Amino acid sequence: MPQPLAPKEAAQFRTIIRSFEDKQYKRGLKTADLILKKHPKHGDTMAMKALILNSQGKSDEAFPLAKEALTVDMKSHICWHVYGLLYRSVKNFEEAIKAYKFALKLDPSSAQIQRDLAILQVHVRDYQGYIQSRTAMLQARPQLRSSWTALAIAHHLAGNLAEAENVLTTYEGTLKSPPSRYDIEHSEAVMYKNSIIAEQGDYQRALDHLETAAKHNLDRLAVLECRADYLLKLGRKEEAAKVYRLLLDRNSEHTLYYEKLEEALEIPADDAAARKAIYDEYAAKFPRCDIARRAPLDFLSGDEFRQVAESYLTLMLNKGVPSLFANLKHLYSDSFKKDTLREIAEKYITSQDIDSESKDKGEAAALYYLAQHYNYHMSRDLAKAHEYVDRAIEKDPKSVDFHMTKARILKHEGNIKAAAEMMNTARKLDLKDRYINSKCAKYQLRNNENEKALKTVGLFTRAETVGGPLADLLEMQCIWFLTEDGEAYARQGNTGLALKRFHALNNIFDVWQDDQFDFHSFSLRKGQIRAYIDMVRWEDHFRDHPVYTRVALDAVNLYLKMAEKPSANGTNGVSEEDALEKKKAAKKARKEQQRLEREEAERQAKQDPNKGGQAGDAKKKDEDPLGLTLAATTDPLGEAMKFLGPMLQSSPKSIEAQIAGFEVYMRREKYVLALQCLNRALGIDAENPRVHEQVVAFRKLLDNPPSDLPPKVVETLKAEFKPSEETADLSKFNEAFQAKHQDSPLHVLSAIKAKLQLGVDLAKCEKEVAGLVDHANATFSHAVAALETLKSWRSAEVNAFRQAALAKWPNVTRLSE
Incomplete structure (x- = not known):
């Protein structure tokens, strides 16, 4: 039982609780101190003070005080409840549930503790515990419909569909009169019950x-x-x-x-x-x-398709519908339909009855369609795409759509710089369009113009936001910008800011997971049951979205590079080149910090003094705005696991995730886990070039296992490793792979990398990689991959290869970086 207080102090204690609920924290602390002055060992007051301190962000003070409160009053349900709330605030849900259960044993009749426990149980998907809690809550308050509905939901989520239906039927039997036809809660409950019956297959x-x-x-x-x-x-x-x-x-x-x-x-x-x-x-x-x-x-197919397609295209082109190509590009997987659509569009341009004067209909719309047709990857001819888009722009020099398409064509040529400039030209044609503003910022980030992109996208953010446009983008959870911004910083070698963005993105996904917390009770209050069930099921697999996989792979690959750098020159030290890079990065970081401080000062100076500072704008200061602490980690592989673990769990069919998992586990000497990733990757695509490199690396490891690896583990690994026979010659295995995929530059590049692992002379491998520029099927993206490989080897062939590649693809931005 809680320690008793005199009437005056008891009234003050109730004031503390009201102050906490009303978020009047200063008043609550002041009242708590008054009680503790007279009763310094009053556990409940100490617990409430700890709870208020935690709400103020002072968790370092709150936890010791809460533990002290428990020490002086172990039998107080309030102390245990507060202890659970503190653990919940730091997402230690397991300890929070334990504390709630202790509190409930001391005060079984507390509806608040029971509700907090139930919400936490469904949050961590402890459905059996949730059923028990909801059953107890129903027994305490059977008159509430929400109590019955919540128990039905608990059984439903646990897979007990018949029991869930039975709970709802039992409640309906208790109703003395039928609810009104216009009762929204009843209407939703009826449809929810119907969905449960259907899920049973009846x-x-x-x-x-x-x-x-x-x-x-x-x-x-x-x-x-x-x-x-x-x-x-x-x-x-x-x-x-x-x-x-x-x-x-x-x-x-x-x-x-x-x-x-x-x-x-x-x-x-x-x-x-x-x-x-x-x-x-x-x-x-x-x-x-x-x-x-x-x-x-x-x-449709054949002449029927041609007839209907001609009628549809003519109608849409006459109207000048901008989304025409987007509506039809899914048909391009059929070569006949692809060619037929092109022929119809070309025929339309030469017809006599088209509108050739309009800027966005008739001929202009057909030129726009054909520009997109030749820019599309399944029908790509960039020279013709340029021809048609230039003709379209000539008809309407102020068309945003035409200039955007021109920018996309330049991007597909590899000329990121010109593409960003063209997209900026398109943006200036309509300064009130947020979409083109965002596209322009994205292209600027692709061109590694981070500061410029932030100013561009900042035109549509709130000017009064503390921290400027970036803070507003973080608050809005603008994932596309943060992803592109992080990737741009990674390309520039600014590891700190790149990691800063990737961790911010990871935090956004954590927030999405935490956001469901309030809906566990809100959905019951509002009666939106079917939507709540859909939300819970979505939350169970939201990290398998390609966006999260992309972010996680970016972060893992960056940490892998950080893990490789200390041993890049064969020692535990750092090469002169790396030291120079670190100095440059530090200089950039200082400039970036100065810029941020300067912009914040300017913003403060421009702020209307009559408005004053708003309490809502006060935010926790970022102690590492440039990510220098993140970049200085001594355990990059351990940090990589924070991204890799959820990705492997949520996206087991992603070959990129399995490839990244193999690389991390190999460096952490977790060979069993590495083999698991390798086997999964082989099951997804055994011919993937990166997977081939990893097969060679793992087979080489098995041929010469580390001395500290137990013989039984080696035996198990050999038994589970299937890609090549133990007696097979690895060099011949690699040569066979290269011969099989001779027409693919990426496969050849991987075979050359494997040769280096097998002891082939580095100079010879460099020559072979440099020769890929003349490969019959080589594109500029293959050349960029080969250039990155030579750079990672610190090859003397880098400059010669770059010149040869630029001679073949003179406008490709990535080759000149």
């Missing part, structure tokens, strides 16, 4: 429930979609077709409705005429419907 019962309980549901669209889906799955296709027609009348642009209608009408996939008839019907019924005219192009 579609007939789900349909019956839909026709009775959900007949007048407020979510009419969900009811129609579910009814159509259930009827289709039950084989009642004629009825399903009627419902899908109702849905198409509501939204004739929904592609899935057309596909389901075809299935309901039992139209075979190869019956193009019958399928086209459906789309023609809705094209006539809804003259402005685009999908009804465009979708038949997906399945």
Whole structure:
């Protein structure tokens, strides 16, 4: 039991709690000190003071004080509850749950402790514990619908669908009168129960429930979609077709409705005429419907395709629809359709009845389409792309779209500098367009113009934000900018700022994970159950998004380079070249710091003195704004694991993730884990050039295992390593790989790297890499990869290779860096 207080101090203690809830922290601390002055060992007051200190960001003071509070009053549920709240604030959820359970044992009737425990259990996906907590909360307050719904959710998430349905049915049986038709919470609960029945696979019962309980549901669209889906799955296709027609009348642009209608009408996939008839019907019924005219192009072929494509292209070009190419480029996987679309567009330009005077319709639109056609990777001819886009710009020199396409063409030529300049020209044509502003900033970052890009994107950020545009971008979680900014700094060798951006991006993903916390209770209060279930399931795999994989790979690759540098010259010291690079980086960092301070001073000077400083703008000072502490880490491989672990767990089918995992584990001498990554990579793409390098490296390791590696481990590794026979000659294995992929410059480059691992003379390998510039299939991207390899070897061939590559691709920016 908590230590008792006199009435006056008890009233003051209640004031502390209200002050904490109202975020009046100074007042709360002052009141706490008054109580502690009289009762210095009052555990509850010490605990509340610790909680307030933690809310002020003083966790270093809060934790010792909370432990002291527990020492003086181990039987206080308030002390244990506060201890759990402190651990929750630092994301130590396991310890927080333990503390909550101790608090609950001391005060089983506390609804607040029970609620905090339940929320934390679902947050960490402890569904069995969540069921127990929600059962206890239901028994305490059975009159609340949310208590029943929460228990149903707990069973649902745990996979107990029948029990979840039973909980909802039991609650419905307790209702003395049916809820109002306009009760949103009831309406949502009915549809949630229906979704649980459907998830059990009992579609007939789900349909019956839909026709009775959900007949007048407020979510009419969900009811129609579910009814159509259930009827289709039950084989009642004629009825399903009627419902899908109702849905198409509501939204004739929904592609899935057309596909389901075809299935309901039992139209075979190869019956193009019958399928086209459906789309023609809705094209006539809804003259402005685009999908009804465009979708038949997906399945038509031959003359039928040509006829429909010509009609569609003519209509769209006459209107000057800018998104025409984006709508049709998915057809380019079929060479006949790709060539036919080009021919129609070219024929359109030469026709007599086109609008040749308009700046954005008719001829101008056709020129724009053809410029995009020849710029697309499946039909690329950059010379022709330039020709058509220049003709389009000549017709409308102020078109943002035309100039943007010109910038993209320059980018695909490798001329990043000219592309960034052209995109900036496009931006100036419409200074109020945020999209073109963002595209311009992105191209400037690709050209390693970080400061310039920040100023560009800063035109659309809040001027009053403390810390300037970058702080606003961080607050808005502007992932694309931070990713490009970090990659640009990495290319320039500014390791500190690159890592700063990658860690900021990782923090954003952590915030997304933490953001679900409030929704565990909010969704129950608002009754949005189906959306909540979708959110929980999305949160379970949101890190498998390609954006996170890209960020994690950038960070891991940068840490791998940092791990290699100390031994680059064969010693534990640092080469003169590396020392010079560090000096340059430090000089850049000092300049960057001075620039940031100067801009902040200017911003402060421009601030309206009448407004004063806003309390909401006060933010925790960044102790490492340039990432110097991050760059100075002594354990880069350990830091890499912070990115690698989640990536391997969430994206096991990403070959880039497995390749990065192998590299990290090999350097950490975790050979079993490295082999696991290698085997997974081989299962994804055994012919990948990087995977081949790793196969050679691992086989070489097995041939000469480290002396400290136990014999049993070596034996296990050999048994699990399948790519090449133990007796096979590695050099011949590598030569066979090179011969097999002689037409691919990247595969040849990997084979040459493998030769170096196998002891071939470095000078010979350098000559072979330098010779790739003359490879028949070499592109400028292959040349850039070869140049990076020579740079990593500190080769004397670098300058000669660069000159030869620039002679072949004179405008490629990356070759001249």
